[in-house]
Amino acid sequence: MKNTIYIFAFLLMGSASMPNAWAQYSTNGTAQDTIVVATQDTIAVASKDTAGATGITIDTNVVQFEDLFSATKVTAILFVLIFTFLFNRLLVFLLSRLAENQPAYRLLIKRIIPFLNVGIWTIAIFFVISGIIDPPIETVLTVGASIGLAIGFASQDILKNIFGGFIIILDSPFQVGDKIEIDGMYGEVTEIGLRSTRIVTPDDSLISLPNADIVNNAVSNSNTGELYCQVVASIYLPSTVNIAEMKEIAYKAAITSRYVYMNKPVVVNVENTITERMFAVQLKVKAYVLDIRYEFLLKSEITELILTEINRRKAIQEAKAESVETK
Amino acid sequence: MKIPKWTKVKNHLSSLWTKIRGKVALYSRFTIRKVKAFIKNIPRWPKIKNHLIAYWAKTQDGVALFLRFSIRKFKILFLPIQRLFGFNVIKDPSKFKTVDLSTYLTETDAKVAELPRSYRELFKYTAEIENELFVNASNNVLHITKAHEAWQEGLATNVAIIGERGSGKSTLITRFKTTFEEEPAELTIDVVNSLWRIEQLLSIFASSFGATDVHKPETLIRFINNQKEGTIVYLEGLQNMFLRNINGFDALEALWLIISETKDKVFWVVTCSRYAWDFLNKAEGIETHFTHLLFTDVMTDEQLKTVIMNRHSKSVYRLDYDADEVTKRSRGYKKRIHKQDELQKYLSDLYFHEMTDIAEGNASVAIILWLRSIKKVEGRTITVSPFRAINLDGLEILTSEILFALAFLILHDSLKVAELARVMNIGLSDSRVLLSRLKSRGVLLENNGLYTLNQLVLRQVLRLLKKRNIIH
Numbered sequence: 011m012k013n014t015i016y017i018f019a020f021l022l023m024g025s026a027s028m029p030n031a032w033a034q035y036s037t038n039g040t041a042q043d044t045i046v047v048a049t050q051d052t053i054a055v056a057s058k059d060t061a062g063a064t065g066i067t068i069d070t071n072v073v074q075f076e077d078l079f080s081a082t083k084v085t086a087i088l089f090v091l092i093f094t095f096l097f098n099r100l101l102v103f104l105l106s107r108l109a110e111n112q113p114a115y116r117l118l119i120k121r122i123i124p125f126l127n128v129g130i131w132t133i134a135i136f137f138v139i140s141g142i143i144d145p146p147i148e149t150v151l152t153v154g155a156s157i158g159l160a161i162g163f164a165s166q167d168i169l170k171n172i173f174g175g176f177i178i179i180l181d182s183p184f185q186v187g188d189k190i191e192i193d194g195m196y197g198e199v200t201e202i203g204l205r206s207t208r209i210v211t212p213d214d215s216l217i218s219l220p221n222a223d224i225v226n227n228a229v230s231n232s233n234t235g236e237l238y239c240q241v242v243a244s245i246y247l248p249s250t251v252n253i254a255e256m257k258e259i260a261y262k263a264a265i266t267s268r269y270v271y272m273n274k275p276v277v278v279n280v281e282n283t284i285t286e287r288m289f290a291v292q293l294k295v296k297a298y299v300l301d302i303r304y305e306f307l308l309k310s311e312i313t314e315l316i317l318t319e320i321n322r323r324k325a326i327q328e329a330k331a332e333s334v335e336t337k
Numbered sequence: 338m339k340i341p342k343w344t345k346v347k348n349h350l351s352s353l354w355t356k357i358r359g360k361v362a363l364y365s366r367f368t369i370r371k372v373k374a375f376i377k378n379i380p381r382w383p384k385i386k387n388h389l390i391a392y393w394a395k396t397q398d399g400v401a402l403f404l405r406f407s408i409r410k411f412k413i414l415f416l417p418i419q420r421l422f423g424f425n426v427i428k429d430p431s432k433f434k435t436v437d438l439s440t441y442l443t444e445t446d447a448k449v450a451e452l453p454r455s456y457r458e459l460f461k462y463t464a465e466i467e468n469e470l471f472v473n474a475s476n477n478v479l480h481i482t483k484a485h486e487a488w489q490e491g492l493a494t495n496v497a498i499i500g501e502r503g504s505g506k507s508t509l510i511t512r513f514k515t516t517f518e519e520e521p522a523e524l525t526i527d528v529v530n531s532l533w534r535i536e537q538l539l540s541i542f543a544s545s546f547g548a549t550d551v552h553k554p555e556t557l558i559r560f561i562n563n564q565k566e567g568t569i570v571y572l573e574g575l576q577n578m579f580l581r582n583i584n585g586f587d588a589l590e591a592l593w594l595i596i597s598e599t600k601d602k603v604f605w606v607v608t609c610s611r612y613a614w615d616f617l618n619k620a621e622g623i624e625t626h627f628t629h630l631l632f633t634d635v636m637t638d639e640q641l642k643t644v645i646m647n648r649h650s651k652s653v654y655r656l657d658y659d660a661d662e663v664t665k666r667s668r669g670y671k672k673r674i675h676k677q678d679e680l681q682k683y684l685s686d687l688y689f690h691e692m693t694d695i696a697e698g699n700a701s702v703a704i705i706l707w708l709r710s711i712k713k714v715e716g717r718t719i720t721v722s723p724f725r726a727i728n729l730d731g732l733e734i735l736t737s738e739i740l741f742a743l744a745f746l747i748l749h750d751s752l753k754v755a756e757l758a759r760v761m762n763i764g765l766s767d768s769r770v771l772l773s774r775l776k777s778r779g780v781l782l783e784n785n786g787l788y789t790l791n792q793l794v795l796r797q798v799l800r801l802l803k804k805r806n807i808i809h
Contacts, residue, residue: 268741268760271806271809273619
C-alpha cells in the first residue's frame, strides 16, 4: 500500500518534486539504519537489516532521478525525438511522392507507410530508453508499472484506439488507398494512424474515425488493395419498357465508358421494385473502374450514357404509348 | 578609493595572459628556428623539398579528381532516384527538352527523305516486299495455308490475323497470296476510314462483291451464298469497323452475321489491330467467330535484327556505329578500342539490344527507329547514332484527357476529329484542340484529317497507358 502511494506521488508530483519523492522512498521505505554512499554515477544505498539476528547485509542500488535525466541526456533525448519526427516526415513525404509517381505500385507503397511509422517510433523509443536513459531494470519495471497504471486509468479510450490501430495494422481489414464503408461513412482511406484512421468522402470531407470504433464495427472494403473496384449504377425505369433493349443499352454504356476496367466482367441485373405504388424496373449496372479515383466519374458516365440513349430512342415514351394502347 | 573586486581580478587575468603570450611566442620562435636549422642541415634538402612540392601537387590533383569523380557518380546514381520520386530539380540529360522532342518527332519524314533513295526504298514498310526480305514470324504462312486447305476440304474455317499497326498483317496476306500456283477467286476489302453503321458496311461490301440493291445483311448473305464458286475474302482493318461508342457496334454485329452465314462460300481472312482485338474480345468474345488466330507482332529480337540487316545487306553501304559518351567511358568500349571489327560488333549489339527492347516484336517500329538513327551518309558509309529512347515525360502535356485520347487512338489505329469526339463524349472543338495539341508535339501524324500515332512513340505511349491501367 505504502509503495503504491509513493508510485502515485512520483507520477503526480511532476519532475521537480520527483527526486524528493524518491529520496523519501529510499529513506523511509527501507530499513531503519540507512547509510548513504555517494559514488560518481549513482548513489548506492547500502541498507543494513538491523532487525535480522543473522547479521546478513542487503545491498541495493537506487539510481537518482538527476542521473537518469541529466541535462545531457534530456538534450540527447530531445535530439533523437526531433530527428525521428523529421526523418519520419521525410520518409512519408518521399514515399508519397514515389507512390504518386508509380501508379502501378501506388497502393502497395501507401500501405507500407503505417508499418514504417510504427517501426521507426518503436526503434526510436527503444533507443531512448536503453541507449540514452539506460535505467536499471528495477527502475524500468517500477516506472513502467506506474505509467501503465496511471495512463490506464486516465486514458482508457486513447488506449483502446491505439490497440485498435495495432489490430488494424496487423489484421489488415483495409489498407491506405482502399475504399471502405464503416457505419454509413464511405470514402478512400488516406491514413491509418495509431489513434484514428482518416478517410476522404466523395464530397471531399476528411473524416477521422477512432480505431476502436472501426474494430468494433463491420467494415466493407470495395477494392481490397487493387487499383480497380466495382461500381454499381442504378437506373429506375417504368415497368413497361423493353427490358432486353434497356439491358443492351446499359451494357454498351458500361463497356464504352473510358473509365471502365475491361479485365473484369460487366454485368447488368434487372430487379422489379415498387416506387410510389407503381411497378418499376431497376437496372443495376455493375462494372469495374480502372482506378478507384475515377469511381464516381464512371458511375456518372454510365448513368449519363444510358439516359441519353434512352431519351434519344424515345424508349420510355414509346413504352408508355404501347401500354396505353394495350389498355 | 577602493578598487572593485572584479577590476582586480580582471587586471590579474590580463597580466597573466600577457605573460603566457610572451612565453608562447618565445617558445614558437625558438622552435621554428630550431626546425629551420635542422632542415638546412639535411644534406639533400632542395631535392626533398621538390619531392614534397610534387607530392603535394599530386595529392591536390588526386583529391580534385576524386571529388569530380564522386560528384559525377553521385549525379549518375541520384538522377534515376530523383526521377523515380518525380523530382525534376536536375534535368535528366537523356530526356529531350519539350522543344527538342517535338522537333525530333515532327522532322522524322524530312530526315528520312534526306537518305539516299535506293536505301529508303529498301526500308519501305509496305505489304509488297521481296521474298528474301520477308521474315516469317511464328510460321504464320504455313498456318494460314493449312486453314485454307481445310476450308477447301469443306470445313468452315476462317482466319483472324492480329497484330500491332505495322507488324506485318498485310505482308502476311501478300505472302499467303504468293503460295497459290493458280490465282483463286479472291476479294480484298480494305477498311481505311471508320465505319459503324450497317448501311456503311453494306455499301462497301455490296460494291466489293458486285451486289446491287443491298439494304439488309440477309440480302447480301443470300447473294454470296448463291455464288457458284467459293471466294477468299481479305477483310483488312476490323479495328475501323466499330467505334467505342454506345451506337458504335452495329456494323460489327452485322459482320458477325454475314461471316457466320457465309462460312461455306467464303474463306474469311480478317486482320485486326492488337488492342482493338483485345477490347472486342473482352466486350463481345469475338475470338469465337474465328477458327484460326495468327499473331504477327511476336517477332523475336533476332528476327527484328534480321528484318533490318536483310534490307541493309541489299544496299551498297557499309555501316559504322557511333558510340555515345557513356559508352565511350565504359570498360567494354575501352577493351575493344584497338580492334575496330570487335568494337563495331560490340556497338552493333548494344544498339540492337536497346532498339529491339523498344520495338517489342513490331517490325515497322524497328524500321522507323533504324532510319531515324542514321546520323549521316558519307560516300559509301552510313553512320548510325547510338540508340536513344524517347522519354514522353518531356512533353509535359500528359493530362488524363490526353491519355484517354491516346488510348482511343491506339484502339482504333486512326481517328478523325468527329470520331474522337464521339468516343470520348466530348464536343467537336475539344476534340480538335486535343488532336492538334498532340499533332503539334509530333506525337500524332495527320493525313487527310485522319490522325494516327507516330510509330516512334508507339511503345512509350503503350507503356505509359499500361502503367496507368488505361490499357490492360
